[in-house]
Amino acid sequence: MTPTALxxxxxxxxxxxxxxxxxGAVVPATKKxxxxxxxxxxxxxxxxxxxxxxxxxxxxxxxxxxxxxxSYSARAITRVSYRTPELYRNxxxxxxxxxxxxxxxxxxxxxxxxxxxxxxFVPRGALTIFSxxxxxxxxxxxxxxxxxxxxxxxIFSARVGVGQARWPTPGGEFYxxxxxxxxxxxxxxxxxxxxxxxxxxxxxxxxxxxxGIHGTNDPxxxxxxxxxxxxxxxxxxxMRLFGLMPLGTPVSIR
Numbered sequence: 175m176t177p178t179a180l181x182x183x184x185x186x187x188x189x190x191x192x193x194x195x196x197x198g199a200v201v202p203a204t205k206k207x208x209x210x211x212x213x214x215x216x217x218x219x220x221x222x223x224x225x226x227x228x229x230x231x232x233x234x235x236x237x238x239x240x241x242x243x244x245s246y247s248a249r250a251i252t253r254v255s256y257r258t259p260e261l262y263r264n265x266x267x268x269x270x271x272x273x274x275x276x277x278x279x280x281x282x283x284x285x286x287x288x289x290x291x292x293x294x295f296v297p298r299g300a301l302t303i304f305s306x307x308x309x310x311x312x313x314x315x316x317x318x319x320x321x322x323x324x325x326x327x328x329i330f331s332a333r334v335g336v337g338q339a340r341w342p343t344p345g346g347e348f349y350x351x352x353x354x355x356x357x358x359x360x361x362x363x364x365x366x367x368x369x370x371x372x373x374x375x376x377x378x379x380x381x382x383x384x385x386g387i388h389g390t391n392d393p394x395x396x397x398x399x400x401x402x403x404x405x406x407x408x409x410x411x412x413m414r415l416f417g418l419m420p421l422g423t424p425v426s427i428r
Contacts, residue, residue: 182305187301208245215275222368222424225324225402227308231349232281232301234264240294244272244280251294252287253260253387258352258368259384265421267349267370268295268304272327277304286370290346300354309418311371311425313405315343318381318397320387320405322419330418332411333397335390338375344385348425354386363409365416369425373403387425 212218222229234256237312241248258264266283272295273279279298309329313320317337322330337343352368366388387405389412390396396408407415 188272196240200386207421208267209220212272213274217273219273220270221304222270227310227323227420229267229307229310229349229424231265231267231307232303233279233287234266234303235300235302238296240283240285240296242294244282244295246293249339251292252285254283254285254294254296254300256309259366259382260352260354262352262354262368265302265351265423267422268301271298282369284347284349286351286372288374289370290344290348291373305420307420307422310421311419311423313343313425313427315345315428318399320407320415321408322415322423324326330415332407332415335396335398335400335406337401337403338399341373341375343401343403343427344374345427346371348385348427349419350419350423350425351398353421355416360391363391363412365389365412367419371425371427375403 225265237256239253240251240254242251254266255264269282269284271281280295281291281298281301282295285292285294308325309322309324311322312342314333318334318336320332320334321328348369348371350367351370354368355364356365366386369385369387371385373385377382384405385403385405387407389409390406393408396406400406
């Protein structure tokens, strides 16, 4: 081995050891987004990335079909509508995409179907321009607390109510699909967020048992395990969160 090659090997070894020993050390990524092999000339790209706290979303431009692979010949998973069941514009979190040599592009999005956590590919033209947020909401069902982060730093925290044992709040990775206001339903408080999460139990509810984050007209029961699956906050807290948390914000339920 030449002296130059030996020095290069030593440097590589030191970098690897440092990354293993130093908490939170980051080694530059060398791999493309994971997925099945693509045709020659096609490329994958990342749109939402937890490591950089960068998340993107878009409105649905027109009704489309989400598929298992980035191809019109792939199996259909579900229809993706222009509007939500509450008739708001349908927002979707965009995760990554595939661009073919002929310019055709497919985007992988989070879906609002069971099982929770499902994703699918839609044509790029079915979505509007992408918007970006650096915020993320963490709901801790064990501690009964919701915390909003911006660039990894907490900027809001509140005690919450979650689902009862027989109607649990589902865990997983979700996002804010809609922001609701101007309705009259005291039990839901003055503001609400609609998520793409769905109850694994109350699947026969109107609209399919979607999970939301909302206020309450009974603040004395909070915090606790008190709901049919939704996350409840006291009204001052939900009003403050409504001003801080935009559409497309990822929501991690632990």
